[in-house]
Amino acid sequence: MGALPVFRWRLAPDGYATRRQLRARGLRPGGQPVAAQLERPRRRRPPLVAYLYRVEDAKPVRPMTSAKWAALAKANAARRTCPVCRRDAGYVIPAAFGMCVPCAYPGPHGPEGSP
Secondary structure, three states: OOOOEEEEEOOOOOEEEEEEHHHHOOOOOOOOOOOOEEEOOOOOOOOOOEEEOOOHHHHHEEOOOHHHHHHHHHHHHHHHOOOOOOOOOOOOOOOOOOOOHHHHHHOOOOOOOOO
């Protein structure tokens, strides 16, 4: 992106913001192209880069609808449901296990085997 203005880290002028900063203000880029970039130099590594958008061209964040809330709840429930025992684990199942902890480590110390 050679045509973009490049600013040093923490020295961007007013009127520019990152995606995260826009979101904190209740805004989104709204399809606008990247307006500038920040670079933070690092030794022996490529620089850290953050893309900036114009605040004046940003649009308000779309509100969550009931259908979006329902889809999000369904997705989160799927992340908590163990594929082996089909129970809600009460936490997001670790990807490393692929199942809830009692199913991954069955034995006398698990909930099913405790006296």
